[in-house]
Amino acid sequence: MKGSRWRILLYALLLGLVLTLAACGGDDESKSDKSGDKKSGKDGDQIYSIEDFNVETKNEGEAMDGGHLKFGVVTDTAFEGLLNFNFYSGAYDVEFIKWFDESLLSADETHNFTQDGAATFEVDDSGKVFTFTIRDNVNWHDGEPVTAEDWAYAYEVIGHPDYPGVRYGDDFTVIEGMEEYHNGKADSISGIEVVDEKTMKITYKEASPSLLSGGIWSYALPKHVFQDIPIAEMEKSDAVRKEPIGMGPYKVKSITPGEAVVYTKNEDYWQGEPKLDEVTVKVVNPKTVVQALESGEVDTVHEFPTDQYPDNADMSNVEFIGNVDMAYSYIGFKLGTWDKEKKEVKPDPNKKMADVNLRKAMGHAIDNEAVGKQFYNGLRWNATTLIPPSHPDFHDQDNPGIEYNPEQAKKLLDEAGYKDTDGDGMRENPDGEDLVINFASMSGGETAEPVANYYIQSWKKVGLNVQLLDGRLQEFNSFYDRIGQSGDDDPKVDVYAAGWGVATDVNPAGLYGRDALFNFSRYASEENDQLLEQGVSKDAMDLEYRQKVYKEWQELMVEEVPVIPTNYRAKLVPVNKRVLNYSVAHNWGNYYEIAVTQEEPVKAE
Template identity: 70%
Template structure:
């Protein structure tokens, strides 16, 4: 591809994304689930909407930007809540973390070297800038001169290259290694021990790094570049296999973000102070405390001012608290969805890829599709979440409206169809107990792993179990109980260890900036917890990252085909798309939940030392 054609492809991609976003924001909300509407905050219409629609709310009633009124004081501290019923893991480094709560904490003290815009395209507004060659394969990054680690050492190209080396090391204990890295020249040779260095990662000078990719793909523009440095002067003497448990990750993490870690209460809270030397400007707050808040007490914590805001408010609690007087609710369509997954294999740690197993209990696609037909996710969204979660149809959510196939209906709720499919596939009630046996006439008990957390977790799991029971399937909660967050993901295989007791599971995915599903459903993706793989899936995922897919219409066609293929194969099925609701105390200014990567946490201010309480 010539420089001219690559530039045209980039421009075309940006233009289509901009037009798609504009179209969605223009009112096509029913199809797109647009998150950045003009509907205003809770005061702007959610009460009226609820009255008109029998208690149902719409994501269009919210904005992503906090209203700023009053005069900010100098300094002040913010209290930020992580809404969870479990401890955070405490793997506080971008190169090693795997849990969403750890990521929330890290984002306050460390950040990506590259920023991105509202369309998820990289910009040159972050801590580093970039240029790309005429073929779209060689990226040259320049770190700004005033970007320094919290200990005063400069963030260098060596630090960035070191992150690539650690993740590519065969002893690397984290979950990041995948196609974003194998697409770098020389990475697989390095990873396999055939080379002492990565030929495609070159330190040009102290602040300049050059990375050469094997293939130019559209994902390189929207998240396919690893943009997180690792301070080599701190980690260089730690064996790679030991880094994830090292004090430098668990007890004394370091970054170059707007705040510095001062103290940690493991699993409970992290206290930070401002980084006076922050590259984008001195933070206006004196500090931030991030703490775990149980879903059952989050309302009280907000009302009393114990926390100013939270990562995500349980939407099932919104109707009873929509008029909380000391907060403003922000909201948008989340870059996430919940899903039911089926265990179809295991993880091959040696080959570093999934190993499908046709002997698995859930291997029959008819069984999987019948289980999708058996559940009414429209009713779940309305009855459990008052419309703030809604029926999901495909595995690319409406947070990426340019690639979400809004015309694909997924699989409709039809329990009679579910029964018919099971009958025809040989799942019959042989012994007359009301529960179906497998086609060999053997007892069929399906073990279901589902997470604890919030008031709806147990009734929701029970709803699915009862729906499956209504079509004759004996589904039981794994160990007879809900699993806490960390245990759940350990058992479904986030460390490569799949618990054979798990047959199906209810999980949730944050999909990230890059629309490519390969990181969740590719053959070499550790996060592919269903352990599904097929040649057709390989082909479609590869085509979505091909040179042809710089043509956005081609890429949309490929991903529409992939979405339809996954509806047919059902290695997992999506259940709900989600509204992200974030209440923010009235004293807080310059707060946004918009999905862009322009640094802004240093701009947050407060108008009073103490958070006002609810009336």
């Protein structure tokens, strides 16, 4: 489940052992009658709190038989169209996938695996051997049963040297024999055994708390569909892009590349026949999302731009629900490149941003609390560490992070030798050479450009000449290609602003490990390696030990500054008043239960 929730987002990433919805303000009985109370800010602007939103719809009415739901994915770019959990990489593709495919394992509100999913599991006394059993009534959309061989095949494809996707990482290397198979030294994975048609056994190298909280790859791949396709070509195949099948509540009916997917209900769905007859999922531009919601063009969207909420909080035909997002925004520094052959980070001490004091100074120069209030009306707030508050048992709330202090920024730059030697107001590097820092930032909603400009102006005030890469914001897909999603890091990028959708497991190795492609800063150190290893060790089965490890890791990342967390986020979702049974709880995925009370969406008055 971990890889599926990365939002590159993905993600991607994209949480911990003991997340509680009550701690997020999403499941508190005392708040059940609230839907976004507002408070007055210092300048008269309305400041909102995520604690004041319901986590699920309270719409009333009787569900009709059937109906057609219209769902919007808010983005200013086309979706990539890699419609398979084993191959997708962009955040938006998963919003299309989750309607027709799903995890074999379910999770509870603490993100620990349960026995309620399409597969159950047993763990031996060593904590290293898991035996999974797929339920008999779980079938692919073409009628073929989902088998243990399908599940094992997903591991064989992702672990194969020819695999073109981004999934291979710590979820896989922890399996006995996986690295030998991946390196071409073995024809099979010794730690994976297909016991019978519905039973699979996996032996891990050691017991780890991560295994029970998202560290198991739980997405099968229909072998009867893919087995004749060369692994290197699977990503581009019709089975991924044009005719995907899954085991979820809806089946793909038609695809308009980059724009929309239409689904019909899967009457053979293992949890029961879905309540809706049809679902359309389509791209909706952030600039027109309000119009689309008010007119009934869409019933709901995957996420509403929080910067647009204050002007639309009273939209008459929707109910806004919300939760603390499993994500954070950040600014990253390019500290190396990706070694495609070794599939690991290659730090480069000669990179422009290699000086830790330069990085710290850039952190001290920006006021992220002000960004949250000015641009997001309190629906984003200052981020301090790289484990968000959605992991209350692991987020170090006492760590202040890199605090806003422009004078400290100037002092650090002076001491590190970054001084204005020619009197133009901009600092040169310690060798007296012009210092121009190229900043990559994404296009998107209304705040994308002003936020990027705010950061640039803040850095200018401490004497740093930071310029937008190519003089403009980058389109989503182009942005991630340039910062290294394909493994090729654009050398023009020095600094970038992005976001992580974090995973169900608190383990941050998938984003900051030496072998993580998503480690776009290309940071690596022996101390980081050691702490990440300790966080998933057998000793970490003890909660206090794991808390201590991740407290030290958060401190290390504040000290080393490979990235600066900027804002934690609220996730807001407007839902048309005809829609029943919709939720933004972190462990919710019951799409088959969604229903509508009338044929057409309610339109705004």
